[in-house]
Amino acid sequence: MAAYIIVEVDVHNPKEYEDYKKLTTASLSGYNGKFIVRGGATETLEGGWQAKRIVVLEFPNKELAKQWWSSEEYAPAKALRQKNATTKMILVEGV
Template sequence: MSAFVVVEIEITDPVAYEEYKLYTPGSIAAYDGKFVVRGGSTESLEGNWNPQRLVVLEFPTVERAREWWNSPEYAKAKGIRQRAAHTKMLVVEGFEQ
């Protein structure tokens, strides 16, 4: 069953975050993942949730998403992101009809 990684990001160091964005796509693809949303504009329809940046990734399974997050391919990028932004990230199982 597919899985989605949902990330809310508040960038604190834009220069370093640009470096992060260079490393991330290859690491995601290496674990069969893809971007579904990558920082597009958002509009709050209910409540007061207005993220500065929102990213959604899709992986074939929750296990594959976890493998990516813990992978050596993502380690360098993860370290940059953790220094350059405040992040909330979760993985959620997709819905199968």
């Protein structure tokens, strides 16, 4: 069953965040992950959610998604993100 990592990101340092984006892309291939949404324009349809940046990644299953998130390949990118942005991240199984 497909799994999705859904992320809301508030970037504090756009210059260094660009490095994060490059590293993240390279780290996904070994886990069959791909971007579905990567920072496109958002529009609030209900509620008070004022999202800054939304990212959605798709993986074949939740195990691969979790392996990627805790991998050595992603670790340098994760450290950059945590240093340069505030993030909310969830893992959701698809249907």
